Amino acid sequence: MSKQFVLALDQGTTSSRAIMFDHAGNIYRIAQREFPQIFPADGWVEHDPLEIWQSQLAVMAEAITASRSNGSDIAAIGITNQRETTVVWDRATGLPVCNAIVWQDRRTAAYCDQLKAEGWTEIVRDKTGLIIDSYFSGTKVRWILENVPGARAKAEQGKLAFGTVDSWLVWNLTGGGSHVTDASNASRTMLYNIRHKCWDQELLRLMDIPESMLPQVRSSSEVYAFAKLPGITQDIPIAGIAGDQQAALFGQLCLQPGMLKNTYGTGSFIMFNTGEQPVSSANNLLTTVAWDLQGKYTYALEGSIFVAGAVVQWLRDGLGLIKNSADVERLALTERDSGGVYLVPAFSGLGAPHWDPRARGAMFGLTRGSTAGHLARAALEGIACQVSDVLTAMAADSSIALAELRVDGGATVNDTLLQFQADILQLPIVRPKVLETTALGAAYLAGLSTGFWGSASDLAQQWQEERRFEPCMTAAWAAERLQRWRLAVEKSKAWAD
Numbered sequence: 092m093s094k095q096f097v098l099a100l101d102q103g104t105t106s107s108r109a110i111m112f113d114h115a116g117n118i119y120r121i122a123q124r125e126f127p128q129i130f131p132a133d134g135w136v137e138h139d140p141l142e143i144w145q146s147q148l149a150v151m152a153e154a155i156t157a158s159r160s161n162g163s164d165i166a167a168i169g170i171t172n173q174r175e176t177t178v179v180w181d182r183a184t185g186l187p188v189c190n191a192i193v194w195q196d197r198r199t200a201a202y203c204d205q206l207k208a209e210g211w212t213e214i215v216r217d218k219t220g221l222i223i224d225s226y227f228s229g230t231k232v233r234w235i236l237e238n239v240p241g242a243r244a245k246a247e248q249g250k251l252a253f254g255t256v257d258s259w260l261v262w263n264l265t266g267g268g269s270h271v272t273d274a275s276n277a278s279r280t281m282l283y284n285i286r287h288k289c290w291d292q293e294l295l296r297l298m299d300i301p302e303s304m305l306p307q308v309r310s311s312s313e314v315y316a317f318a319k320l321p322g323i324t325q326d327i328p329i330a331g332i333a334g335d336q337q338a339a340l341f342g343q344l345c346l347q348p349g350m351l352k353n354t355y356g357t358g359s360f361i362m363f364n365t366g367e368q369p370v371s372s373a374n375n376l377l378t379t380v381a382w383d384l385q386g387k388y389t390y391a392l393e394g395s396i397f398v399a400g401a402v403v404q405w406l407r408d409g410l411g412l413i414k415n416s417a418d419v420e421r422l423a424l425t426e427r428d429s430g431g432v433y434l435v436p437a438f439s440g441l442g443a444p445h446w447d448p449r450a451r452g453a454m455f456g457l458t459r460g461s462t463a464g465h466l467a468r469a470a471l472e473g474i475a476c477q478v479s480d481v482l483t484a485m486a487a488d489s490s491i492a493l494a495e496l497r498v499d500g501g502a503t504v505n506d507t508l509l510q511f512q513a514d515i516l517q518l519p520i521v522r523p524k525v526l527e528t529t530a531l532g533a534a535y536l537a538g539l540s541t542g543f544w545g546s547a548s549d550l551a552q553q554w555q556e557e558r559r560f561e562p563c564m565t566a567a568w569a570a571e572r573l574q575r576w577r578l579a580v581e582k583s584k585a586w587a588d
Contacts, residue, residue: 094166096158097538098327099530100147102172102256103335104193104357105404107146109154110527111165112534114543116553118527122153129190134197134439134448134587137190140178143256144263151320162323167314168264169331169537171338171529172256174279177231179242179253179304185267188251189239191259192231195358195397195439199230200448211297218284218291220369220378222446226395228255229281233298246301253304255279257332261315264329269316272306273332274388278380283308285369285380288388311337311382312536331536335529336360337381340391342532343497343523344554346547351485351493353478354529355502358442359399361481363392363489374484375444382536384547392488394443394481398452399474400502402436406470412463419467420505426464431456433579434469436477437586444484445580449587455579471505475512476576482516495519495559499528506560514564515572524555 096119101108107126111119124146129137155162175194180187192198203223206215215223225231232253236243245251254262255276261269277283277290282300284291290305309315311333317326333341336354340362343352348366353359362381369378369390381391403419406412413419433455440448454469486493496518502508503522513520525531538544562569 093164094543095164096160097167097169097534097543098151098154098165099169099171099534099537100151100260101335101530101533102143102147102170102260104173107143107150108530109147109150110530110534111154111158112531116525116531116550118525120154120157121527122150122157124150136193136195136439138176138193140180140187140191140259143191144259147260152322155323162320162325162327165327166543167328167330167537167541168318169533169535170257170260170329171333171335171533172260172276174255174276174334174336175226175228176256177228177235177253178256178259179232179235179251180259180262181245182250182252182267185262188242189235191256192234194226196231197225197439197448199225199234202230202233203448215281215294216371218286218294219281220278220285221281222375222377223281224446225448226442227279227281229294229298229300232300232304236300246304249301249303251304252306254306258306261329261332264318265316266319270306271309271315273309273311274380274383275311275334275337276332277308279334285378285390310385312384312540314540328541330540331533331538333382333533333536336362336393337379337391338532338536339499339529340364340381340532341535342528342530343499344551345497346551349491350497352497352499352528355399355474355498355500357399357401359396359474359478361394361478361485363485365390365392365489370488372484372488374487375446376481376484376488377443392485394485396477396481397440397442398436398438399477400500401438402434402470402473403502405436405438406467412466417504419471420507422464423467423471423507426462426468429468429472430461430465431458432461432465432469433576434466434473435579435583436470436473437583441580441584443481445584447584450584451586453579453583453586455582471508472511474502475508475515476573478512479515479573493518495521497521497523499523499526509560510563513560513562515569517562517566517569520560521556522558522560524557
């Protein structure tokens with residue numbers, strides 16, 4: 092049977108998905124399953140790695156079964172994943188030594204403060220492109236070694252493996268046969284030197300992490316190993332890996348320097364292609380590896396916002412204002428505007444460009460006249476205003492005039508959000524026909540390395556615009572809104588102190 096599909100595994104923060112893409116880059120089958128979020132203490136967020144694997148295995152089987160496939164028509168598997176989330180497991184048993192520590196988790200904030208006080212800020216930034224923050228994996232690995240009984244001794248004996256979620260999935264897909272990651276995920280650990288393209292020995296010594304724990308760093312597009320799947324008659328090559336935001340940049344086909352995208356997921360992540368050279372940020376953005384194609388690195392500037400779609404989940408689960416996340420737009424449209432209410436969703440601190448782990452969520456401007464509709468509006472506007480803060484920093488760092496912002500992720504079905512985003516940015520917002528660009532990017536990377544698609548430049552012809560949102564409000568209106576927003580942000584900072 093000829094190869095008709097690429098299977099993308101999209102392992103996200105709140106759910107696992109599997110999507111079958113055809114040659115035209117269209118979705119043929121999709122399956123999704125949520126898994127539990129674990130909150131053991133204030134600022135702590137965990138996942139059960141076995142739940143992650145079982146949910147991913149289940150949706151993979153569901154998508155393949157719905158396609159009536161026996162695997163012979165699948166050219167390759169591409170993997171994209173929630174980044175920075177840290178899994179440590181026993182090499183002999185394949186079992187995790189503890190729950191995964193999620194990227195949102197803030198338990199290592201005090202240790203990060205210690206590193207800053209000791210003068211490591213510029214060294215870490217120069218080597219990794221990152222700021223010192225508990226967001227990244229390195230300090231999470233150290234915490235596990237220091238706090239899980241027996242973990243330090245086993246690690247020093249070479250018995251433990253560390254990986255971000257992509258590595259954990261490949262390990263399980265290959266029955267423990269491969270321990271790999273790609274350069275985009277490695278660049279998010281605070282342990283990888285993005286200039287020398289290797290694990291950094293000085294940083295490993297600093298955090299006391301044995302190098303034997305680390306996965307081999309490979310290209311973002313190559314055949315790493317073959318997946319052995321229950322009920323599938325032949326092994327399928329695992330041929331593409333990228334962190335979720337880098338995969339979305341590739342899926343949006345932002346292949347030229349100066350192109351940028353924003354993904355509205357649990358968090359919101361703006362990524363700006365800077366080409367073959369890393370660009371250092373003077374405005375608290377991250378310099379990161381976008382992808383590695385056959386040894387040729389493409390770099391990006393990134394602004395990471397910790398809470399975007401998660402604020403809508405909070406309206407649903409925490410306040411009970413809506414039954415389903417999709418209901419937020421209908422509720423927001425019951426009011427003309429936010430009624431002067433500003434919601435800063437700093438539930439787990441503030442990301443770029445503020446980087447304050449002790450900020451906490453706050454609402455300002457409440458009156459007796461404030462309604463649920465005002466809160467829904469304020470939640471959507473808070474997402475968009477956070478994006479504005481990042482793009483302001485991005486424009487300053489790059490000295491490039493921004494032409495448009497390509498968007499993807501679950502929240503992009505919300506026209507009200509995207510129109511406000513265009514208004515507050517004074518910039519066109521472009522929504523593609525295929526919104527699953529994170530999974531599509533992983534599929535593209537896997538398909539390129541197996542000959543399913545010809546070249547990255549050929550793929551650029553597949554991208555299609557579904558709708559463009561042009562600014563309708565004046566620049567003066569946007570400036571006034573942003574001034575009040577920034578006042579609210581400043582008042583939310585350092586609250587946990």
